[in-house]
Amino acid sequence: MMKNSTICKMCNKDGKTITDPESGELICSNCGVVILDNVQENRAEWRAFNVDEAKTRSRAGMPISLARHDMGLATIIGRADKDASGRGLDASVRSTMDRLRAWDFRTQAYSPADRNLRHAFSVLERVKDKLALSNPIVEKTAYIYRKAQERGLVRGRTIPSVLAASVYIACREMGTTRTLNDIAVLNNIKRKELARTTRLLILELDLRVPMVDPMKCIAKVANRTRLSEKTKRHAMDIMNHVTKSGISAGKDPMGLAGSILYLSSKNSGENITQIDIAEAAGVTEVTIRNRFKDLKNRLDVN
DNA sequence: TAAGATAAGAGGGACAT
DNA sequence: ATGTCAGTCTTATCTTA
Numbered sequence: 001m002m003k004n005s006t007i008c009k010m011c012n013k014d015g016k017t018i019t020d021p022e023s024g025e026l027i028c029s030n031c032g033v034v035i036l037d038n039v040q041e042n043r044a045e046w047r048a049f050n051v052d053e054a055k056t057r058s059r060a061g062m063p064i065s066l067a068r069h070d071m072g073l074a075t076i077i078g079r080a081d082k083d084a085s086g087r088g089l090d091a092s093v094r095s096t097m098d099r100l101r102a103w104d105f106r107t108q109a110y111s112p113a114d115r116n117l118r119h120a121f122s123v124l125e126r127v128k129d130k131l132a133l134s135n136p137i138v139e140k141t142a143y144i145y146r147k148a149q150e151r152g153l154v155r156g157r158t159i160p161s162v163l164a165a166s167v168y169i170a171c172r173e174m175g176t177t178r179t180l181n182d183i184a185v186l187n188n189i190k191r192k193e194l195a196r197t198t199r200l201l202i203l204e205l206d207l208r209v210p211m212v213d214p215m216k217c218i219a220k221v222a223n224r225t226r227l228s229e230k231t232k233r234h235a236m237d238i239m240n241h242v243t244k245s246g247i248s249a250g251k252d253p254m255g256l257a258g259s260i261l262y263l264s265s266k267n268s269g270e271n272i273t274q275i276d277i278a279e280a281a282g283v284t285e286v287t288i289r290n291r292f293k294d295l296k297n298r299l300d301v302n
Numbered sequence: 303t304a305a306g307a308t309a310a311g312a313g314g315g316a317c318a319t
Numbered sequence: 320a321t322g323t324c325a326g327t328c329t330t331a332t333c334t335t336a
Contacts, residue, residue: 192313199314252328273304284329289306 067142069117130186140170165197177216217257224280235264255283259291
């Protein structure tokens, strides 16, 4: 969490706002409203434990990154036909440089695999902005995509779809809540296809992807509604109970989170419609109803 | 108008053949 | 490999309070 001093437009107080680095949401600490949900992570991705470390770790120039087709290590022979002191080159040196430059270019960017990666990572740059992904997630995405590419899994699929699946997996691994829907709509991909590709990657690359944390789903859905902190807490208690008793197995966690919030809001007398909840959770109101009915039955039994 | 009920259809996992 | 089955979620439509 990091604090800023943006003034919240909802409650108009000079309150602090809090950036949640996990969900990338900017939240007012007075009223709890989500002011922005696309905040860029602007901290360094490393930690320094003392002054020396801070000095040695800060750096000039481009960091090494998996998310570049050459991992950011390229040396490019420039176009200016000048030597280091600015004088022009004589003809023979210049023609040598021309030949070197030509080969430099060919060997760097023109293997088919590299071209694929170049394309993919330019797409990744755009996705990063749209989804407010942190640097570690981008790196992880790039790593997964590289593996997929090496295994020939991109063939017969589009680059954006494989990339989107990589993003989704990276988010899951980092415990960040991004749903299939979130990622699909921003990439103009059908949710089904994204789900299919994701499964394929997990299967083929033998990835161990942790389950979505249902608590984070509660937080995410609640942040999109106007429910009170108390209702949210109560919902988390219920979720705790539900997870322990195994009712949640096989259910869409967002739908479940939504229905628990609905249940919680009923208990606390807050009026929120199923439609509002459903919209916040990204599921239909029927799903909310079904889960809700389930919950009522199963919780009464226990 | 919100909530509940019902039905049809899609996609995928488990399991048997 | 292919088919079937139970379970989940979605969409659509109708009824109820």
